[in-house]
Amino acid sequence: MDDLDKRILKQLQNDSSLTNQALSEKVHASAPTCLRRVRQLQEQGVIQKTVAIVDPTLVASTLTAIVEVTLDIQTAEAYQAFETALTDEPCILQAYRVSSGPDFVLIVQVRDMPAYHALVHRFFTAQQNVRNVRSFFSVHRSKFETQVAID
Known part of the structure; x- marks a missing residue:
């Protein structure tokens, strides 16, 4: 490059x-x-896709949750199975496999608390390998960037 x-x-x-x-x-x-x-x-895959960034406060999705997920079994196959299941859930916007603490950190955006509750029952409780879910709800977004620093 x-x-x-x-x-x-x-x-x-x-x-x-x-x-x-x-x-x-x-x-x-x-x-x-x-x-x-x-x-x-x-x-080359450097540019993955071109999108429009939508202000969530101006559309239906207004509740953002940062969710920590710990799996019961931490094998490569278990991680892959969980990641595969994530792809079908549209309100999970980002998923990161992390170290030292939970196994995953997810960025979730839903309409309201009842929609989050439905997600928990639909997705997290349906995953047999999920041991613990810990959620943090955003009260204010101070910064949001999509740009990658390019030297």
């Missing part, structure tokens, strides 16, 4: 809706070169 790729990534992380022409002007490269580089970054 060279300096041009890094400049492209910085611009796209800031505003992925830029036209190729506008992007090429901002990174000081020709439009065909810029288009080729963006496609390469996508093919």
